[in-house]
Amino acid sequence: MRLSRSAKVILGVVTALVFLFIYLPLLLVVVNSFNADRTFGWPPRGFTLEWWGRAFDSPGVREAVVSSLWVAAVSTLISLVLGTLLALALLRYQFFGRDVISLLVILPIALPGIVTGIALNNMFTTILGVSLSMWTVVIAHATFCMVTVFNNVIARLRRMSGGLEEASADLGAGVFTTFRLVTFPQLRSALLAGGLLAFALSFDEIIVTTFTIGAGDTTLPIWILQNLFRPNQAPVVNVVAVVLIVVSIVPIWLAQRLSQDSVGIGATRVKVTEG
Amino acid sequence: MTETLAAGRQAETDAVPAIRMRKLTKVFGDTIAVNNLDLDIRQGEFFSMLGPSGSGKTTVLRLIAGFELPTSGSIELEGKDVTGMAPFERDLNTVFQDYALFPHMSLVENVAYGLRVRGMPRKERQERAREALERVQLGKFVGRKPAQLSGGQRQRVALARALVVQPKVLLLDEPLGALDLKLRQQMQLELKELQRSLGITFIFVTHDQEEALTMSDRIGVFNNGSLEQIGTAHEIYERPGGAFVANFVGTSNIFDAAQAQKLYGRAEQVCIRPERLRLSWTAAPEPRTGVTSRPGTVTALVYVGHATQVRVQLDDGPAVVVLAPETLPGGDAELLDRRVTVSWDDDAAVWLPPAGS
Numbered sequence: 001m002r003l004s005r006s007a008k009v010i011l012g013v014v015t016a017l018v019f020l021f022i023y024l025p026l027l028l029v030v031v032n033s034f035n036a037d038r039t040f041g042w043p044p045r046g047f048t049l050e051w052w053g054r055a056f057d058s059p060g061v062r063e064a065v066v067s068s069l070w071v072a073a074v075s076t077l078i079s080l081v082l083g084t085l086l087a088l089a090l091l092r093y094q095f096f097g098r099d100v101i102s103l104l105v106i107l108p109i110a111l112p113g114i115v116t117g118i119a120l121n122n123m124f125t126t127i128l129g130v131s132l133s134m135w136t137v138v139i140a141h142a143t144f145c146m147v148t149v150f151n152n153v154i155a156r157l158r159r160m161s162g163g164l165e166e167a168s169a170d171l172g173a174g175v176f177t178t179f180r181l182v183t184f185p186q187l188r189s190a191l192l193a194g195g196l197l198a199f200a201l202s203f204d205e206i207i208v209t210t211f212t213i214g215a216g217d218t219t220l221p222i223w224i225l226q227n228l229f230r231p232n233q234a235p236v237v238n239v240v241a242v243v244l245i246v247v248s249i250v251p252i253w254l255a256q257r258l259s260q261d262s263v264g265i266g267a268t269r270v271k272v273t274e275g
Numbered sequence: 276m277t278e279t280l281a282a283g284r285q286a287e288t289d290a291v292p293a294i295r296m297r298k299l300t301k302v303f304g305d306t307i308a309v310n311n312l313d314l315d316i317r318q319g320e321f322f323s324m325l326g327p328s329g330s331g332k333t334t335v336l337r338l339i340a341g342f343e344l345p346t347s348g349s350i351e352l353e354g355k356d357v358t359g360m361a362p363f364e365r366d367l368n369t370v371f372q373d374y375a376l377f378p379h380m381s382l383v384e385n386v387a388y389g390l391r392v393r394g395m396p397r398k399e400r401q402e403r404a405r406e407a408l409e410r411v412q413l414g415k416f417v418g419r420k421p422a423q424l425s426g427g428q429r430q431r432v433a434l435a436r437a438l439v440v441q442p443k444v445l446l447l448d449e450p451l452g453a454l455d456l457k458l459r460q461q462m463q464l465e466l467k468e469l470q471r472s473l474g475i476t477f478i479f480v481t482h483d484q485e486e487a488l489t490m491s492d493r494i495g496v497f498n499n500g501s502l503e504q505i506g507t508a509h510e511i512y513e514r515p516g517g518a519f520v521a522n523f524v525g526t527s528n529i530f531d532a533a534q535a536q537k538l539y540g541r542a543e544q545v546c547i548r549p550e551r552l553r554l555s556w557t558a559a560p561e562p563r564t565g566v567t568s569r570p571g572t573v574t575a576l577v578y579v580g581h582a583t584q585v586r587v588q589l590d591d592g593p594a595v596v597v598l599a600p601e602t603l604p605g606g607d608a609e610l611l612d613r614r615v616t617v618s619w620d621d622d623a624a625v626w627l628p629p630a631g632s
Contacts, residue, residue: 166342167375169362171389171440181388185379 026245033238040234051235061240064223068247071134071209071219072202075141079198080191082142083149088183091157092165109147116143117211124212132214140212141205145198152194153187160186193258196251204248220244291354293318293444293476294339299348301334301500308334310500312348316444316478321470323479323487326497327523332480335497336446339478341365353443363392367444368437372452374429376421382408382432383417389440407435427458434469444476451486463490484524488512496520512548518627521546528552528595529627537591538567544627549598551623554585555616556604568618571595576607585610587617 003011036046055061089095090102108116120140124130164186168178206221213222224240227233292315301309309331316322324332337343339350341362349358357365368389376385383404384391390400408414411431421429430450437445447466451459467490470477481487487494488508496503496511496519504516515521518529526549532542539545555561560568574594575586582600589595597617603610 161373161375163371163373163375164377166340166362167369167371167377168388168392169342170340170369171392171436172363173388173392174361174363177392181392182377 029238029241029245033235033242035235038235051239055236055239055243058236060218060223060227061236064218064220064240065243067134067218068203068220071137071141072199074138075145075202076195076198078138078142079145079149080195083146083194083198084153084187084191086146087150087153087157091154092162105150106147108144111144113205113207114211116140117208120208121211132212134214134217136212136214137209137217137219140208141202144208145202148197148201149191149194152190152197156187156190189258193255196255196258200248200251200255203251204244290318292316292351293320293353294478295351295354296335296339297349297351299335299338299350300346301331301338301343302346307500309338309345312500312502314495314502314505316476317493318353319474319476320492321467321477321479321490323481323491323494324497325481325484325487325494325524327482330497331500332482332497333448334500336369336448336478336480339444340367340369340446366442367446368440368442369446369448370430370433370437370450372448372450374421374433374450376429376432376436378421381418381420382413382424385421385432386436386439388436393440403439404435407439408432411435426453427462430454430462434466438473438475442475444478445470447477447479449480449482451481451483459486466490488524496523498523514625515546515627518544518546521625521627526596528593530593534592538569539621539624541626543629545624546627547595547619547624549584549596550600551619552595552597553618554587554597554599555618556610556613558614558616560616561618565621566618567621567624568616570614570616573610573613573615576603576610587615589617 031044032040033051034047034049035044036048036050037044086101086105090098090105117140120136120143121132124132124136130136164182165178168182169175173181204221206219206225209219209222210225213219218226220240221244224237224244227237294314294316296312296314299309299312299314300307312331312335314335324335326332334343338345341357341360341364345358349356351357352365352367377388380388383401386407387395387400387404390403391397395403405414405417408417411434413428413431413435416424416428421432424432430453433450450466451462454462463486466477466479479487479490488511491508493505493507494511495505498519504511504520506514506516511520511524515524515527521527521529527546528549529544529546530538532544535545536542553561555568558570560570562568569589569592571587571589571592573585574588577584577586582598583603585597585599587595587597595617
């Protein structure tokens with residue numbers, strides 16, 4: 001459909017305003033992390049790397065970064081394994097309760113974090129009787145990180161015909177050999193995209209984390225929350241926020257590029273198998 | 276039909292069949308895809324399973340390959356029961372309808388796959404895969420990926436991939452369906468030639484009756500999950516075992532029981548092939564013994580290149596199609612509605628046993 005000239009202009013302006021509204025505040029945080037003025041007066045009085053230096057020297061920040069990376073990495077790993085297995089089971093096999101399970105898998109990403117958080121907190125402390133730690137955070141994150149892996153893998157499996165796996169079995173390969181030589185190579189980019197999204201989700205998560213983290217442990221978002229209202233720390237909080245933005249955005253950007261790419265590959269693959 | 280089945284049973288005793296199916300049934304939900312099938316496929320024969328879509332022929336193939344488990348019944352491969360075995364435990368291979376080549380592997384890797392999973396060393400299996408690709412005239416393309424090939428080339432790769440592991444039986448699931456007519460005809464000949472030189476049993480699934488007639492030693496015609504008739508191409512075409520086969524394989528003119536009663540005094544369906552009918556444009560009957568002539572009116576003419584299909588409404592019978600190879604005595608407009616006589620030799624008429632017998 002072709003648009004009229006005035007419609008194009010109006011839509012362009014609206015789009016620009018929306019993006020400005022979203023990204024200007026983020027840009028402000030980035031600029032302020034280099035702002036020499038402690039009270040963040042506008043326009044910035046000068047450029048400084050002092051806050052970045054202080055952030056790097058702060059043991060609290062360093063510890064929080066390491067914790068966040070560790071939590072994100074481990075929960076991504078768990079999600080990759082479970083998400084892939086779930087997708088394979090739901091798409092390749094028929095069994096009782098399949099539809100219910102596929103709904104149950106996706107639900108955690110739609111549930112409000114505060115509900116998940118309270119529920120898991122209850123589960124861990126009162127029912128299972130385990131003390132909260134980084135591990136409980138990992139498990140909590142895995143519940144929703146799994147969904148992104150699952151969604152990516154299942155989309156790929158839908159495009160990939162089951163015929164390839166049958167052909168592999170027909171040629172004498174058992175279930176595991178077929179997965180290793182045929183299914184997995186087809187899933188690789190979907191797994192990477194799903195894994196990156198899972199990593200980003202976990203890295204900046206705060207609500208569920210708040211309810212499942214042990215006393216004395218901090219992840220990066222938790223550290224920000226704790227230091228937000230300490231006037232001394234305000235400039236450093238900006239630096240940490242910038243780190244958080246970068247570490248969250250880069251995987252999302254990569255994942256998007258990868259899944260676009262894989263759509264292309266997937267399409268040619270479908271064409272191949274349709275001959 | 277009883278005749279040909281009995282012939283099949285006789286052959287069983289001579290040698291162990293390549294595939295023996297007994298009381299094979301497969302039910303999907305509330306549809307019976309394969310219904311109590313008994314079928315022997317002989318060693319080294321080119322056997323076609325012919326039928327319309329949904330007739331159960333592909334399901335039978337998938338049951339033989341092991342992609343589906345039968346609801347009941349048994350399958351033997353060279354005398355060994357394989358009913359419950361996984362596909363990778365069965366000594367047979369499949370050429371898939373969509374070829375199912377592995378898109379992330381080169382042609383050599385695709386063809387070497389079966390040898391690789393059997394643990395053959397890399398050098399040796401690549402050597403063998405190259406030879407196999409050579410044999411199907413794809414030696415130049417060994418390093419390419421499947422996406423860089425045409426449909427006919429992919430088909431050859433699929434064939435090489437399945438044959439390189441030297442299966443006892445090769446299953447082919449409508450492998451020529453995606454090719455254009457010329458290529459299809461060429462591949463039909465190549466496949467038949469290949470089968471003859473290898474001596475492997477080929478089981479070929481197709482819905483194309485011409486393909487089945489051209490290539491097969493024997494044909495099994497499927498309908499609604501059951502076998503309607505087994506026989507050579509000649510038997511199937513010349514002596515169809517029922518109205519379904521008569522209609523599905525080639526074109527048939529079928530006289531129903533009442534019309535046959537009037538013609539021959541026998542109340543059973545009878546069928547005559549269009550090329551066995553003769554047309555007299557001057558409406559002259561053929562007053563010879565052993566020949567039947569009936570008057571009728573031309574209702575349509577279809578030129579098909581080597582002949583013309585003339586549709587004639589018989590005065591006291593059905594509308595029949597006559598294949599007229601000769602040059603017609605006038606244009607369509609003149610010939611339409613012309614009074615003619617249709618004649619045939621009585622031994623060209625095939626009595627069809629009633630359905631279900």
